[in-house]
Amino acid sequence: MRRTFSAEYKAEAVKLVIERGYSVSQACRELGVGETALRRWISQVQAEQQGYVLAGSKPISPEQQRIRELENRIKELEEDKDILKKATAILMSLENKNTKSLRR
Template identity: 35%
Template sequence: MAKRKRRVFTPEFKADAVRLCKSGDRTIAQVANDLDLTETALRAWVKRADAQAPKSATSNELTTPEREELAELRRKVKRLEMEREILKKAATFFAKENT
């Protein structure tokens, strides 16, 4: 079996392929075969679309923008905690120096 050349697809094409899978009348395997895609790639697109879609209020799964925001906030908290520790040590140092 010859190795297939890597292809690049537009976001619109991916969204249309996912929409075909979600319409319910065909399986992912059938849609992949019809569009000459690998099942693995199409399943990954569907999974990514599910993760990015807004969820109901009861769902605990984060969307991609929420994950990015969470990572940024965690970096900021870590930096602020380091800064606070430095300021505590400096305050202790200067307090000892003045006595």
């Protein structure tokens, strides 16, 4: 079974290497994580710091997590707005039909 790690855990693992000066192999031994995974997390955090988000990956840095949340919220609001526009158009056309039938 494949283990999964939270974004916070990944961020802390990356900090061991980037900020605390651990080697990748040292950090992996301490955390019980594979080197490939930790190197991928480091690359992802470095990309996120430059404003890039790797496709198909969940953001690790808190800033990128927040950006992803806000993008999802914007998408929801835009969908809601589109639904309301369509509903308004339907209601307006029904109102126009009712007004025309009353005039006759």
